[in-house]
Amino acid sequence: MGGDNAPAAPVQGAVDAAGDGISVLLVGDEGVLRDELGRQGATGVAGIEVVHAPDAVSSGEEGARAVRAKPDSSVSMVCRLVGDGRAGAAVSAGNTGAMLAAATLYMRRVPGVIRPAIAVVLPSTGGGPVVLLDAGASAEARAEHYPQFAMMGRLFARDVLGVAEPRVGLLSIGEEEGKGSELVLAAHGLLRDSPGFIGNVEGRDIPAGGVDVVVTDGFTGNVVLKTMEGLAVFLMGEVRDAVRSTVLGRVGGILIRPPLRRMRDRIDPETYGGAVLLGVRGLAVIGHGNSTGRGIANAVRVAARGTRGRLVEQFGAALALEGAERPPAT
Numbered sequence: 001m002g003g004d005n006a007p008a009a010p011v012q013g014a015v016d017a018a019g020d021g022i023s024v025l026l027v028g029d030e031g032v033l034r035d036e037l038g039r040q041g042a043t044g045v046a047g048i049e050v051v052h053a054p055d056a057v058s059s060g061e062e063g064a065r066a067v068r069a070k071p072d073s074s075v076s077m078v079c080r081l082v083g084d085g086r087a088g089a090a091v092s093a094g095n096t097g098a099m100l101a102a103a104t105l106y107m108r109r110v111p112g113v114i115r116p117a118i119a120v121v122l123p124s125t126g127g128g129p130v131v132l133l134d135a136g137a138s139a140e141a142r143a144e145h146y147p148q149f150a151m152m153g154r155l156f157a158r159d160v161l162g163v164a165e166p167r168v169g170l171l172s173i174g175e176e177e178g179k180g181s182e183l184v185l186a187a188h189g190l191l192r193d194s195p196g197f198i199g200n201v202e203g204r205d206i207p208a209g210g211v212d213v214v215v216t217d218g219f220t221g222n223v224v225l226k227t228m229e230g231l232a233v234f235l236m237g238e239v240r241d242a243v244r245s246t247v248l249g250r251v252g253g254i255l256i257r258p259p260l261r262r263m264r265d266r267i268d269p270e271t272y273g274g275a276v277l278l279g280v281r282g283l284a285v286i287g288h289g290n291s292t293g294r295g296i297a298n299a300v301r302v303a304a305r306g307t308r309g310r311l312v313e314q315f316g317a318a319l320a321l322e323g324a325e326r327p328p329a330t
Helices: 009-016 031-041 065-067 074-083 097-106 145-159 182-191 216-242 247-267 293-308 311-325
Strands: 024-028 046-051 091-093 117-122 131-132 170-171 197-201 211-217 275-278 283-286
Touching: 009 024, 009 046, 009 293, 024 031, 024 074, 065 097, 074 097, 074 283, 091 097, 091 182, 091 293, 097 275, 097 283, 117 145, 117 216, 131 145, 131 216, 145 170, 145 182, 145 211, 145 275, 145 293, 145 311, 170 182, 170 216, 182 197, 182 311, 211 283, 216 247, 275 293, 283 293, 293 311
Parallel strands: 024 046, 091 283, 131 211, 170 197, 170 211
Antiparallel strands: 117 131, 117 275, 275 283
């Protein structure tokens, strides 16, 4: 029931994902959802079950307060279904704060996780996407959070994106080890011997694809994410206006339309489905508020890949190993 295009987009996305063999629980007002399934000619589609949630959290409400005040809202119930084991992952394009609060409350953290993080998949020219985290779960971070961010991002890149040996970089203002704030310097020291760590990276290294996972604090990560999304929209608009500005451009635009569409798909956030909250006992995928059915379907596919790859169990095993290898405190 969340997002600018609800309920049409979530229902369309669920139907498309169910066509791939993914079982989807559609959570929300049962009457509204069944009416929408009927409008889309999808009544009785295999793999879709409607779960009634009589309440909803609007985009303007304060997330944590609304989740506690509305235990029967769709966002609360979808996370409770994961926490109770009825579902492997939760997907929503609604209120981000509510999704964070509900996932933490009902799924709870993976044992050993200090702080969950939002991982977002960004396009690059290096042949594959780049995972950025934290992209906004918490505005501030401490140095000891970074090794866990790196571990969670590395497992996500490996098990969901199929990167065999993910390279991990620490976002800073220079590639040299001594560059950065006190927090970055302290984090670098803790990351130095961690698997896949290649050192500091700069913002320009993200679209260049010289790294597979980039770790930073939630404030910086969210600024980077919003800047890249805005730049993608700007560039596509500039290309479109340039093509349409002359007769010759319009003729040439017909010829370059297929590669331009491929470019649009590569930089479109909907291609990647949404951000993933890592560190809770179940996957939570947070879609864009303006997601279409295509974006919702891709978010469900990301959630299904993470569930089938047993990503949460991988986190738990990696943290247990990390604890066993850590020397006792003195």
